[in-house]
Every structure is written in C-alpha cells, then in structure tokens.
Amino acid sequence: MNETEKLENENISSAEETVNETAGTEAVEEVSIADSVRALSPTRLVIKRFFRSKLSIIGLIMIIGLFLFSFIGPIFSPYQEGVADYSTDRMNVVTTKMEYVVDGETYVCYKVEKTPMAVDRKAPVSWEHWLGTDGDGMDVLTQTMYGGRISLTISFIVVILEMLIGVILGGLAGYFGGWVDTLIMRIVDIFSCLPDLPIMLIIGAVLDGMKIPARDRIYYMMVFITLLGWIGVARLVRGQILSLREQEFMVSATARGLSTKRKIFRHLIPNVMPHLIVTMTLGLGGVILMESTLSYLNLGVPKPYAAWGSMISAVDKDSSILQYYFNVWGPPGICIVLAVLGFNFIGDGLRDAFDPKSRK
Amino acid sequence: MLKYIIKRILLSLLIIFGVSVLIYTLLRCMPADYVETKFTLNPNTELTPERIAQMKELYGLNDSIIVGYWKWFVKAIRFDFGYSFKYNQPVTKVIKDNMWMSFTLTLLSLVIYYPLAIFLGIKAAVKQYGAFDYATTVFTMLGISLPSFFFSAILIKVFAYDFGWFDTSLGMKTPSLINPTPWEAFWDKAWHLVLPIMTIVILSLGGLMRRSRTNMLEVLNADYIRTARAKGLSENAVIYKHAFKNTMIPLVTMLAGLLPGLFGGSMIIEQVFGLEGIGQKAYAALNEGDIPFVMGYNMFLAILTVLGIFLADIMYMVVDPRVKITK
Secondary structure, rough: OOHHHHHHHHHHHHHHHHHHHHHHHHHHHHHHHHHHOOOOOHHHHHHHHHOOOHHHHHHHHHHHHHHHHHHHHHHHHHOOOOOOOOOOOOEEEEEEEEEEOOEEEEEEEEEEEEEEEEOOOOOOOOOOOOEOOOOOOOOOOHHHHHHHHHHHHHHHHHHHHHHHHHHHHHHHHHHHHHHHHHHHHHHHHHOOOHHHHHHHHHHHHHHHHOOHHHHHHHHHHHHHHHHHHHHHHHHHHHHHHHHHHHOOOHHHHHOOOOHHHHHHHEEEEEEEHHHHHHHHHHHHHHHHHHHHHHHHOOOOOOOOOOHHHHHHHHHHHHHHHHHHHHHHHHHHHHHHHHHHHHHHHHHHHHHHHHHHOOOO | OOHHHHHHHHHHHHHHHHHHHHHHHHHHHHHOOHHHHHHHHHOOOOHHHHHHHHHHHHHHHOHHHHHHHHHHHHHHOOOOOOOOOOOEEHHHHHHHHHHHHHHHHHHHHHHHHHHHHHHHHHHHHOOOHHHHHHHHHHHHHHHHHHHHHHHHHHHHHHHHHHHOOOOOOHHHOOOOOOOOOHHHHHHHHHOOOOHHHHHHHHHHHHHHHHHHHHHHHHHHHOOHHHHHHOOOHHHHHHHHHHHHHHHHHHHOOOOOOOOHHHHHOOOOHHHHHHOOHHHHHHHHHHHHHHHHHHHHHHHHHHHHHHHHHHHHHHHHHHHHOOOOOOO
C-alpha cells in the first residue's frame, strides 16, 4: 500500500517537473493547466479527507442524530420532563394466597384484587410509551431526550471553557517561559495530582450546603469540571508553542518586527489549532462520561429532571428495575455510549484529516 | 542524576503540599460536618447544644481553616494522619486494612488485560486495515465509551440475573453459604470477583490496545525492520523479536503510571459490586464528612500519583538507554 502510494507520488512529481519545463517555453499552455487543476484550500482539503473516512461519517451521523433527538425530539413528545403519567387504565393486581383445611383436606384459594393505578409506573413498551415508563411513572423516551440536552450542552460548554483557559495559560507559559512558565506549570502539576472523583464529590457536598437551587447545581459543577480539566489543554498548547517558537517562520516574524499580539494570534494559535480541535473533540466524550458519572452519583441534575446518568442510577435503588426493566436504564446508557463513541470517531477522523502522515 | 532526583523529590513535596491545602480547604467548606450529620440529624438525639459544641471541639471542627490545617499538617509530616471519625481507627490502619482488596482486584485485572492488550494491539498493527484491525478498533472504541456503572449493570443483569451464574446480592459472600470450609469460602470469594474483574478488563483494554497498536505501527516503519526483512528473517522473528522489544518501551513505562489506580481502588466499581475496598470506604467517608480519612485517602492517592510519574521517568531511562536526563 505504502509502496504504491510512493510510486504514485513520484509519478506526480515527475509530471509536475515536465509541466514546469514546458511552461517556460509555452505561456499559453500554462494558463490552461492552471484552469484545469482545481485548487483546494487547506481547509477544503481537510474537509475532503475527513469525509473520506467511513468512521468519521458514522460518528457525525451519530452526533447529529443525538442532537436532533434531544433538542427537536421533545417537541413531538406528548409528555413533559419530570411529570409522571397519571392517565392510565392499568390495574394494580394483588394476589393473596389462602389455604383452608376442610375435613383434613387442604384447599388453596387465590384472592385477586384489582385496583386502578394512580400513576403509570414501570409500564411496558407500548404505543403510548415507546420505551415504557420508569419507577416514578415518567416516560423514558422523553426523559432520555431531555437528559441528552443536559449532557450535550454541558459537554460543549465545558470543552469551550477548558479551551479558553488552557490556551491562555498554556500560551503564556510556552511563549514567555521563565518564571511565568514555572509558576503556571507548577499549578498544572498540582491540579493533575488532584483525584477527579473525590474532589467532585466534595464539591457536590459544598454546593449542597451553599443552598444553590438544585436545578442550577449542574452549571456550578460544570465550572469545577472545567477547573479540573484545563490542565491537559494547557500542557498541549505549551508543548506546541515551545516547539513552534524555535521554527524559522517565528524567527522571520520577530525579524519583521511584528507585535507580540500578532505573533501569538496570527502565527502561533493557528498552528496549534488542528491539535487543539482534535483534543477537544476527543475531550467532549470524556466530559460526557464525567457528567454522567456525577449524575449517577446524584451530584448532577436533581431527581424529577432527567440526566442520562441519574436515569441509570435507578438500578441501584430498585434491583427489580435492573432485573426486569432494561427499557428504563438501557436507553440512556446506550445514548451515553453513542455520544462518546460519536465524538471519538469524529476526533479520530479529524486527526487523520489534519495530518495524513499520522494515520496509524 | 542525583541532582535531578533531588529536584524531582522537592517538586513532588511541593505538589503534595499544594494538593493537601486545596483538599483541606474544600473539605472544611462542606456544609454538614461529621458531628452534625451524626448527632443533630438523628431524631433520637438528646444532646444539648453545649454537648455538641464540646463534641465539635473534640473533633477539631471549631478551629479556623488555617489553624485546622496547621494542626493536621504538623501531624501529617510525621505520617500521623489522625483518627478516622467514621471508622474509629487510625486512618493509616483503615487504609492498610482495606487496600489489599482493591489491590487484588486491580492487580488481577491488570495481569489479564495488559498482556492481552499488547498482544491484540500487535496483531492489529501487523494486519493494518484488515478485518481483525477494524474489529479491534470498533471494540476498543466501545470499551472506551462505556461508562463503568452502565457496563457493570449490564454484566450483572446478563450474567447474574438472566443466566444465574453469579450471586445477585452485593458483597463478597453468598448469603446461602453456611459454615463453608476454607476452600469453599475462598472459591466463593474468587467467584464474586469475576464480574468486577471482567468490567475492569474490558473497559481498560481499549486504550492500551490502541497505544500498543500505534507503537507497533511506528516501529514497523523503522529502517531496522526493513533490514531484518531484507536479511530474510521469518516474519515471526521480525515481529516478535525485533519489533516487539521496541514497542514495549512506552508500555512498560506506562505501568508505573498505574500505581495510584492499583492501590487507590475504584469508587464506582467497588460501589456497584459492593466490594469492601478502599474506594468504597472513601466514598462512604466522603458522604459523612470524615475529614481525617478523606484527607488521608487523598494524600495517599496524591503520593502514589507523584510516585507513579517519578517511577515512569526512571523506568523510561532504564528501559531505553537512549533517553538521557537533560535537566
């Protein structure tokens, strides 16, 4: 495979040489060749390479699908988030076994009592409830849609915040070096030794005590997920800038007397961008996993509202749900997997697209 | 070399100090302290406010954050992490007693998934873009994307409830097992570890396998591999003798980085399966505001992390003689 590629490349380059030779003699020819060759900008090339990979297209479809599902889906749902379904004609059936001993013989009777159900709990999959209802009588499909809103929104906000902090601090450390670098990198070292989960558990308890409205808590948690997560970006940006700083184009930028601001924002940041975008895309999946773990431990969105993680935590409270009602905890779990998988596929696709050499 | 090591140790001490300050401050910001959750929230309590104040004094919860931290710090540098509120034992003892459960669990999983991941990664790399390669890629991606609590729930449902191969009650013992012989008790315990180990193995396999595959592909492009092939060595000799050694370099160094996970346990998996490891103890302690234990546990993790990074660097030098210290 590599061999043939090389051969092709050689063919192309030799063809170019001949074109160049002829171009000098016949100016008319040159114009026609330039017209016939479609010039692609680097961005277009990246996009083209991205769509060539099957996995990245699958990932994109998965993510777009999930976005439609959670943001458009609820419009078509007859149920609301966090509201139990009270309209049901299902019955509670209680069977009592009774034994009578008459004339030495035992008779077994069963008393069957039917009472109308107030709330449509643990309903099976049906036309009314496509994925049934959970232990509190809420429509699983609708809850899953709303849970998706939380996970997807949060993952994007966290990743963008991480990127901002990471680029600024990592950029400062890499560009200026010296004591700035030492200070920032020591902070990074300390943060990287903080165990994520215990810290988030403590923060969850602290937020509880600060009497923060339960609905808003997840947004505060988000800030703290960011505070724990920016270190990776800072390290990446710093490393990139350290190596870029020494390259010829930066020497030339300095020689031309460009301002520091221009050097950073026009020369360094665009060069870091490809790596950054790939890392961030892969990071989106990580944030979703973190968020769902927190919701699973009941540190995220509070109960009547939905989050994928907290929907799965129903399994812990009621083992019959774990045993018999996969339709309650399966769908949110599958959604988490799809979201993380989708972002990973897109991230991998982007990496290959940005840098075809790294394709391994 | 000596200068480098001293520098690293000083840096590690700084990191551990920073971590302890951060965690202590956070812990003291927790709203309900141990005395409150334990005594005041209990409806049967007959404690007078004075008694509660006394209790708080006793537990050292009346000090300001700075004074409290100083008291903790003075003891901690002598490796005395105080008494756990919840477990009524010295923190070091609780950690020591519960560490081995987590250690066994993680070590057994490690012994399974490490060689397996390396082997599968190499197989995938050798047949790049083959069916096996695609299958492993998708499989590893799935492993990375599965949340541990969801995957363990699936395993419990399928293997414990549907197939009935495993005990469905939480914990390490089958309740119906009465007066077991030591041998039976041992097997029972081992059987209870199968599902947790399976969870860890499948979830950890993916990341490592991808790394092993990437390394192998890099090595396979090296000149000396071409030379080995040109010499007419068999493909097996090329891959398992020449390439294999070099793919091992980053993987061996990664082992040192697994140190905190090895002893620190995993909160979620221990919680889900009801294993009495250190992760579960820490989770319970966190929920009740047991400051000494949580501090001790987090310090334990931080020290292991720092140690892990340090060991990884040293291992790198040991395994790969080309790496030299520049600083």
